[in-house]
Amino acid sequence: MRVIGGVVPAKGEDMEEIQNTVSRRRFIQGVIAGGASAYGASYFFRQNGVHAQPSLGAAERLVTLRVNGQDRRVDILPQETLAMTLRYKLGLTGTKLGCDRAECGACTVLLDGVNHYGCSILTHQVRGREVTTVEGLAAADGTLHPVQQAVMDEMGFQCAFCMSGFMMSMVATLDKNPNIDRDEMRHALSGNLCRCADYNKILNSAMRAAEYVQRS
């Protein structure tokens, strides 16, 4: 039997399917199976760079992730979330943690071009997939992605803690449908929360981004 991220497939379940569409329930199962502490508000984060120590009964495994077009070798725990791996092991802190429980979308990243909450997917499950974070949006020469340029030009967002998550959702949305209207865009971005509630300006940015994408 293959075990992915601590998730044991039920009879008849397709492993690839599980790998690609981990439900919230399965995610939690995975975390519990990974032997994480269940105290109050604790997190499942274990390792800190050079001070890494294997957790009780939860061996780290060296894997290769494809992040922002590069292969990255990294030791991960079975219960480790993608947001944690990105932020604490790969130095990609542009992906934010606003709630760590799939309530705010600040950790949104792209998996094969589709927006996902980085806090709610296990790192094991993204092996073999293309992971894109906010740091991977601009071209190698520094040219901004049309979405980034649009946010610059519209001065989108206030405190911007939600910004990278919103931008990743915009990128995924416009990739699928650059001819989107404002109301459709609103629905496409509804998985992201902005506590400054700068939604008017965020939508202005998104619609300008749509223009830029159409033009390119």
Place this chain on the structure above:
Amino acid sequence: MARTYHGTDYTPPDLIAKVTGKARYAEDWRAEGMIFAKCLLSPMPHCRVRSIDASEALAMDGVHAILTEEDLPEHGPMQETCVTNEPLFEGQAILAVAADSETLCADAIEKIKVDLEPLPFALDPLQSLREGGSNARTDGNSIVREVLEEGGRPQMLVKETKWSDDLFADADRLPMGDPHAEWTFGDLDAGFEAADVVYDVAMYHQNVTHHPLEPRSCMAYWQNGKVYVHPSVQSIPITAGSIAGSIGVAPTDIVLICEYCGGGFGSKIAGTVNIPVSVLLSKMTSRPVMHRITRYEENYMGRARPGFQAQIKVGFRKDGRLVALDLYVVQDNGPYGIQSDMGSAGTVASLSYQPENMRWRGVSVLTNTPPRSAQRAPGGSQVTTLIEPLLDRAAEELGIDRFEMRKINAPDSDSKFNANQGGLTCAYVREAIDKAKELVDWDNAKALSRKREGSKVTGVGVAVSSYTAGNFGFDGLMVMKPSGTLTIHSGVGNLGTHSYSDVSRTAAEVLDMPWENCEVIWGNTAKHLPWTCVQAGSMTTHSMTRAAHAAATQLKEKLQQIAAKDLGGSPSDYTIGGERVYHRSNRSRGMTYGKAADRAIALGGVFDGHEVAEDINPVTKASAAGRAGQGLMGAARDNYERAGSVYSFVIGYAAIELDTDTGDVQVIDYAAVTDCGTVMNPRSLAAQLHGGGVQGMGMALGQKWTFDPQWGVPFTHRFYSARPPSILDVPSVMKAGWVDEPDPHSPVGAKGIGEPPVGAGEAAVVCAIRDALGGHDFNRTPVQPDMILNVIEGRPDHYRPFTTHT
């Protein structure tokens, strides 16, 4: 003054780091050898720690230290500490553990034996005021500010306040025992006598957690006797001073770095309660310590707006004039220091509606619920939302247009307000109302009132909201470099309002400097920041444009002096333009700014900052010393005259669609128009108007606390049970407008705008719901679908007037 930059859209210098993911917020910092901290939280709303046995935890490999109250610097009994032996709310930290990882911290916490003695707790202020009602603190149930000795400063005191049962006889009226604070102006009885309509209403406004999207994580380490702190805070230089006592370090030994703050809304004004955890554990372990705060913990320690239980009696004359207002607020203060909300409520009401006669009374009751702090328009938003529907009720009864009703009672530049009947620097509320009517096309918008289509009925609401918008007496600091670059040292925190940069544009304006040749330095006390106001109470834009103007003007005078020294004549013969200082009669007789900077370094003394004005703050003096000799310095205190208080105003307009089958309310249109003086940054201003308005809508429609009354623990956690409005909860397009009339008591004319949009949005939506329901008053926030359905279906309310946390 010139308006090349003021009132113009631009791209603030921090934006590129934000869009590329390079901006570092508190939790994004790393340091070599960094370890982690986590806290053990109280499982009870009020208890006393009898003993802590951490021996097993400390013996664990990788566990470095435990922080308890005994390890903290000396503190007073009212001071909320980062860990405590007497938790006053469920979720308060009892101790903190430092270990190699967070999981290890959590494992260690599991091994710590804590013996807790449960103590009585109080959740509902009115229950606590009853004879036999429990007290939130062992020393009492209410908090007052009293002057103990003549000429002394007011002290905060905990008192036991109990009211006799007969005051509680009528459950539909607020029991009104002796207030702890009160003021009156005019003749209240005569006012009500003169009134043609009088309403006397029991009111309730809920408590609301701030929940900025960035939790208040903090990383700290020590180096060469100084502590480097990476917190998430709204203000910068002033925070170093305000946290010094809680970590036992002189402010000058604190390096505070916070270039990006992920929102605060008043919950991170000049520090956060958890900062000492990482600072002190770092000292104990000699390791950098990261203390990540979770969303769950934000609900506990993340601050909240105090709720109100209130009785409001208001009288209007036939012509719509508000002639008498009697306001009594029982404030849900939480367990610590007295909150300003109830007092501000009186101030704001007296300003926004200009009652001819008014009395304000208040009692602040301690409860074992998460600590409060100012939340965007503290007290203002609550009182605006409670009173505005009463204006609609009177307007309807008296046959007066609703905008007209606000105009009749609006303040102007000559108005007086508050207990002391002080004046304003300026107010252009009627102008703002006229603009709002135009912006929303009021004559047509009114047609949406009570318009029914299928199960949907629409309603419109308007509101006037006011709040403080400026202070004075702070410092500006800037250096013209020989390269011709103007480095502007901005002590303003960067919490997303762009004011750290907006106020710097005043310097460019005064010096006729191309903005691209200006460099703004912010967010790090090691980078020589001037003494700056708190980023709270909408103080910044007014206060710090004045300070920037003062410093830039001083720098300009020094340019003229240098030119006169080198090129002859008197300083007044010279003027500036095109990055040069030159003779008024001969443009070629002059020098570039860069050359003047070179000359300043050669001249030294007052020119390059080796000598500075006596009246600037010691913080600015130290920063000036750090930059002395690097160019031509402007370092000055804002000594501009000011008469009157600075207030900004927002007119809100909301249209809602109410589903009579489900009770659901959708906001379908929103507009806000402000009088906030000279407009600095139009896009940012619109964002403040809309964002604040939407935060108000969240309070109007759903965000609240619920508690288990038996065990005193909250059911409201994180975002899922008290979710702030999402992008689908607000109109797709919102409108904004402004009067753009300068404040005559500032050389720049700008006033702050952070606060008043909230009450405008909240009250306009509540008024719109009232309108849709044919004039039904809930006298309570939030207005939720079950309440609406009860009204539609003729069922009784499921709450009593003052039911709280339900």
